[in-house]
Amino acid sequence: MKDASHIQPAEEVVIAPAKASGFTSFLRAEGERVELLLSTLRRLGHIGKRSRLIYEQMFLSGIQTLHVVLLVGLFIGMIVSLQTGIELAKLGQQDQIGTIVAISMAREMGPFITATILAATVGSAIAAELGTMSVSNELDALEVMSIDRLSLLVLPRLVGLALIAPLLTLVCDTIGIIGGAFVAQAQLNVGYEMYLTSAIDALRPTGLLLNVPKDLYAGLLKALVFGVMIATIACNEGFKAKGGALGVGRATRASVRDAIIGVIVINYFMTWFMYQA
Amino acid sequence: MSAPSNNTAPVIRFSDVHKSFGEKKILAGFSMELEKGQTLAIMGPSGVGKSVTLKHAIGILTPDAGSVEVFGQEISKATRKELAEMRKRMGYVFQEGALINWLSVGDNVALPLRENTDLKEDEIRERVQRRLELVHIPDAWELMPSEISGGMKKRVGIARALITDPELILYDEPNAGLDPEIARSINALIRELQERLGVSSLVVEHRIDCIRTVADEVLFLDGGKAVVQAKPEEFFNSSHPRLARFFGKDSA
Numbered sequence: 344m345k346d347a348s349h350i351q352p353a354e355e356v357v358i359a360p361a362k363a364s365g366f367t368s369f370l371r372a373e374g375e376r377v378e379l380l381l382s383t384l385r386r387l388g389h390i391g392k393r394s395r396l397i398y399e400q401m402f403l404s405g406i407q408t409l410h411v412v413l414l415v416g417l418f419i420g421m422i423v424s425l426q427t428g429i430e431l432a433k434l435g436q437q438d439q440i441g442t443i444v445a446i447s448m449a450r451e452m453g454p455f456i457t458a459t460i461l462a463a464t465v466g467s468a469i470a471a472e473l474g475t476m477s478v479s480n481e482l483d484a485l486e487v488m489s490i491d492r493l494s495l496l497v498l499p500r501l502v503g504l505a506l507i508a509p510l511l512t513l514v515c516d517t518i519g520i521i522g523g524a525f526v527a528q529a530q531l532n533v534g535y536e537m538y539l540t541s542a543i544d545a546l547r548p549t550g551l552l553l554n555v556p557k558d559l560y561a562g563l564l565k566a567l568v569f570g571v572m573i574a575t576i577a578c579n580e581g582f583k584a585k586g587g588a589l590g591v592g593r594a595t596r597a598s599v600r601d602a603i604i605g606v607i608v609i610n611y612f613m614t615w616f617m618y619q620a
Numbered sequence: 621m622s623a624p625s626n627n628t629a630p631v632i633r634f635s636d637v638h639k640s641f642g643e644k645k646i647l648a649g650f651s652m653e654l655e656k657g658q659t660l661a662i663m664g665p666s667g668v669g670k671s672v673t674l675k676h677a678i679g680i681l682t683p684d685a686g687s688v689e690v691f692g693q694e695i696s697k698a699t700r701k702e703l704a705e706m707r708k709r710m711g712y713v714f715q716e717g718a719l720i721n722w723l724s725v726g727d728n729v730a731l732p733l734r735e736n737t738d739l740k741e742d743e744i745r746e747r748v749q750r751r752l753e754l755v756h757i758p759d760a761w762e763l764m765p766s767e768i769s770g771g772m773k774k775r776v777g778i779a780r781a782l783i784t785d786p787e788l789i790l791y792d793e794p795n796a797g798l799d800p801e802i803a804r805s806i807n808a809l810i811r812e813l814q815e816r817l818g819v820s821s822l823v824v825e826h827r828i829d830c831i832r833t834v835a836d837e838v839l840f841l842d843g844g845k846a847v848v849q850a851k852p853e854e855f856f857n858s859s860h861p862r863l864a865r866f867f868g869k870d871s872a
Contacts, residue, residue: 476721484718487678488732488780489704495735 379582380575382493383501389494390502396495400503404465405511411460412515416448419456420519423447424526428533437533441541444523449546449558453516454508455610458569461508462602466577469500470598473581474591482582492582501574508570509563516562561617568609573602629692631656631788631820632677637686638844639672646672647683648844654788659814659821661835661852664842665866670824671715673841674790677822678712679703690788708736711781711789711819715796717773719765719780726752726761729780736784751779755809771802778809782817789813791823795830807833828856840866 390397427443473496476482485492520542527533548554577598584594630653639647646669654660662670675681676688682696689695690706698706719728729748733739739747752758755775765773774794781789794810795803807830814821814834825831831838831852838855840848840863848860855863863869 479716479721480714480718481720483675483680484712484714484720486680487707487710487712488735489707490731490735 376575376579379493379497379579380501380571383497383575386491386494386498387502389498393494393499393502396499397503397506400499401507404461404503404507407464407468408457408460408511409514411464412457412511413518415456415460416453416515416518417522419452419515420444420448420522421526423452423519424523425530428527428531432531437527437531438537438541440523440527440531440533441520441538441543442545444527445520445542445545446558448516448519448523449556449562450614451562451610452519453512454562454565454569455606457508457512457515457566458573458606459603461504461511461570462573462577462599462606465504466573466602467595467599469574469577470581470584470595471591473578474584474594477582477584478587478590497574497578500578501571504570504574505567506570508566508573512563512566516559557617561613564617565610565613568613569606572605572609576602576605629689630654631658631691632822633687633689634673634676635687635689637676637683637688639669639676639681639684645844647676649686650841650845651686652839652846652849654820654822656820657818659823659834659836661823661825661831661838663825663831663838663840666826668841669844670841671792674712674792674822674824677790678707678710704736708784709787711778711784711786713774713777713781713789713791713794715792717765717770717777719773719776721765723765724761725757725763725765725768725776728765728776729783732780732784747783748779751782754782754813755779769802770797771806774798774806775809778813782813785817786819788820788822791821791825793824793826795825795827800829803827803830804833806830810834832856842866 424440424444428437428440431437431439431443473482476496482492485495523542524535524538527538528535546556546558548556580594580598580601584590632652632654634650634652637647637650638645650669650673652660652662662673664670672681676683677690677695679690679695679698682688687694687696691709693702693706695703695706719725720731723731726745726748729751730744733744733747737744749758749761752760755778757772757775757779760768760772760776763772765776768776778789778794791810794806798806810821810823811834813819821834823830823834825834835852837849838852839846840855840860842862847862848855848858850858856867858864
């Protein structure tokens with residue numbers, strides 16, 4: 344029998360945890376997300392190999408959120424129509440209700456509402472799923488098998504959300520404009536024809552980008568960016584989850600919170616860039 | 621660049637390895653060697669760093685100080701590509717199986733081949749089926765991880781670890797959470813695989829019956845260091861004071 348107790352450590356190594364300020368932690372966390380995004384974008388060549396997973400992600404995201412998008416979009420359109428209609432009626436400008444609802448939905452409400460719904464439903468599901476994989480060593484299992492988890496897990500979710508977000512936004516825009524028409528007709532005495540004429544005029548093609556109205560493509564571009572951001576944040580939070588169910592809950596909460604904050608902040612800058620810069 | 625692999629070198633060599641998590645020191649000058657074809661079991665109190673040792677051997681963790689060589693190459697200095705090549709020669713059996721929960725048993729075992737090789741699907745299916753038969757679950761392909769028992773998860777984990785024909789397998793508590801009967805069958809399976817395939821194995825385990833069945837040598841890890849290393853009979857009959865205390869023989 345060998346007594347191995349003679350093997351002494353050369354020196355005691357104690358690594359103190361790095362104390363980071365709140366701002367430093369924020370920068371580090373955002374840096375991690377940007378790194379995750381860039382690393383995943385470098386794997387865009389794997390899209391063909393992952394097409395089945397991307398399709399599954401789009402299908403699941405659509406199924407999970409379509410009914411919510413329809414319901415919320417309908418009522419948002421109705422609210423915008425009612426709120427603006429009441430004020431416009433005082434000025435005798437009811438014929439502009441369609442314009443305002445269409446522009447509001449296409450530019451802001453559609454992409455923002457859809458992104459919020461996606462963050463709360465799909466983003467949270469992604470964070471919980473990857474968080475559970477993290478705490479049950481499934482991510483370590485992929486690592487020891489030399490399997491690229493960004494290609495297998497992140498790329499399909501990121502591309503899936505980037506594609507489904509504009510489609511859902513289009514649905515949200517459409518149902519919102521329809522909801523606005525109901526209110527205009529029923530409560531503000533604006534006929535469907537007048538409402539729809541002003542709505543269609545407002546979204547008149549610009550002659551640019553396949554003749555798609557600027558307000559529409561600006562909104563869809565926002566939706567695409569929001570989809571990418573929601574997926575990146577959710578995957579990043581899921582990967583960081585530690586400490587069992589508590590850690591998964593924490594990751595899910597952080598994912599939804601940060602994605603919604605991110606959507607609002609990026610929305611401002613994109614609006615500024617596309618309409619004012 | 622790291623040193624090339626050497627046939628006479630131990631399969632794994634830990635040299636004066638230190639590892640801390642925050643202020644908690646786990647390994648403090650740990651050294652050990654695993655020879656080719658040998659099965660070494662690591663035993664010790666809970667939280668002493670046994671699983672940490674395995675994670676160093678597969679390159680999930682890197683030492684704060686000291687070195688870990690696998691197949692004659694220092695793992696912390698390996699490039700990502702070199703590490704991937706080394707890992708193809710290794711299998712890792714996780715404590716709870718760590719099966720990918722959205723893939724069936726067969727797809728879990730097939731995953732490393734689908735992701736890392738250009739083998740045709742027919743050939744992959746044939747190899748997976750052979751591995752499932754080797755671990756005595758030939759009809760489990762279509763089952764999902766949520767539908768199978770803990771013992772079966774271990775078998776699937778072993779089949780997945782074997783799918784790339786590794787030269788070295790690392791087992792993290794293969795008996796954890798199993799009843800004695802299932803645990804005995806897993807131990808017999810591990811022994812059978814060692815004899816049939818001739819792989820080197822590093823086994824982290826608490827249970828004496830497992831160690832007696834599978835191990836050629838046993839290492840006792842405590843205080844971040846290797847305290848005793850011996851053949852199983854010698855180890856369990858040892859009068860070393862730390863072992864006597866661990867096995868509750870010191871008060872007799």
